[in-house]
Amino acid sequence: MTTQELVDQIRKKKSFLCIGLDTDLEKIPSFLLDEEDPIFSFNKAIIDATHDLCVAYKPNIAFYEAYGVKGWSSLRKTIEYLNTNYPDIFTIADAKRGDIGNTSTRYAKAFFEDLNFDSITIAPYMGRDSVEPFLEFKDKHTILLALTSNEGAFDFQTKKIDGKELYKEVLSVSTTYKGSENLMYVVGATKAKYLKEIREIVPNSFLLVPGVGAQGGSLEDVCACGMTKDIGLLINSSRGIIYASNLRDYAEAAKTKAKELQIAMEKELSRLN
Numbered sequence: 001m002t003t004q005e006l007v008d009q010i011r012k013k014k015s016f017l018c019i020g021l022d023t024d025l026e027k028i029p030s031f032l033l034d035e036e037d038p039i040f041s042f043n044k045a046i047i048d049a050t051h052d053l054c055v056a057y058k059p060n061i062a063f064y065e066a067y068g069v070k071g072w073s074s075l076r077k078t079i080e081y082l083n084t085n086y087p088d089i090f091t092i093a094d095a096k097r098g099d100i101g102n103t104s105t106r107y108a109k110a111f112f113e114d115l116n117f118d119s120i121t122i123a124p125y126m127g128r129d130s131v132e133p134f135l136e137f138k139d140k141h142t143i144l145l146a147l148t149s150n151e152g153a154f155d156f157q158t159k160k161i162d163g164k165e166l167y168k169e170v171l172s173v174s175t176t177y178k179g180s181e182n183l184m185y186v187v188g189a190t191k192a193k194y195l196k197e198i199r200e201i202v203p204n205s206f207l208l209v210p211g212v213g214a215q216g217g218s219l220e221d222v223c224a225c226g227m228t229k230d231i232g233l234l235i236n237s238s239r240g241i242i243y244a245s246n247l248r249d250y251a252e253a254a255k256t257k258a259k260e261l262q263i264a265m266e267k268e269l270s271r272l273n
């Protein structure tokens with residue numbers, strides 16, 4: 001999917017919500033455990049209930065890898081279900097990969113060609129040659145971790161090197177990478193006060209913003225400094241939506257939570273016009 005197609009979807013749906021599919025067998029309704037593939041059954045029900053309220057889904061790969069071959073099969077069924085039934089939805093493999101060039105190429109093939117995700121999250125620590133193999137894929141997007149939502153972000157990301165914070169160096173150096181027009185960045189909602197300075201470095205790039213809901217970040221604070229004329233934001237919520245109920249009404253409850261966020265986003269979008 002191109003960036004323009006994503007922007008068009010956001011305007012059409014009046015939503016820049018990304019729903020995180022962090023599907024955990026210990027948290028989904030227990031009656032689903034009798035199904036042949038409980039993870040896929042859960043994801044399918046959540047997707048069917050919420051697809052008109054969001055523009056993206058983000059399966060966190062750790063939740064699938066944790067169940068070995070079965071988990072990988074649930075992931076494959078989920079992405080195939082999305083691509084077949086909801087081709088206008090932007091898909092994010094939250095895999096946080098990145099390695100020496102030839103290995104990164106294999107990761108890129110796995111997530112962009114084999115699984116056919118639209119995008120993947122990447123750790124920038126290994127630098128240019130670990131990122132550029134992902135950028136070679138046309139109409140696919142590489143989402144670099146810039147300033148993450150967790151407390152550990154302060155261990156390295158905000159530390160100064162030659163007078164400049166590391167996350168700012170990640171942002172500015174990565175804009176020189178070949179194919180950088182397909183870069184997006186992860187910035188935690190819990191780090192909203194940094195957004196003004198982030199926008200000075202990457203004024204138009206899309207930001208994937210996790211950390212609203214369960215981690216305490218505020219949608220309004222993120223929009224105040226992070227929104228661009230073409231929106232430029234994908235705000236993720238995982239647990240706050242998918243685990244709204246663990247009873248038979250779980251999909252309906254997820255829809256209600258997604259709707260609350262969509263309404264708040266519609267209000268923010270109306271300020272752009």
Ligand SMILES: O=c1ccn([C@@H]2O[C@H](COP(=O)(O)O)[C@@H](O)[C@H]2O)c(=O)[nH]1
Binds near residue numbers: 022238240
């Ligand atoms: O900085 C980051 C980067 C990634 N994440 C991921 O996003 C979701 C957040 O889940 P919630 O349940 O909405 O808190 C999860 O998959 C994280 O691994 C992040 O939180 N922060």
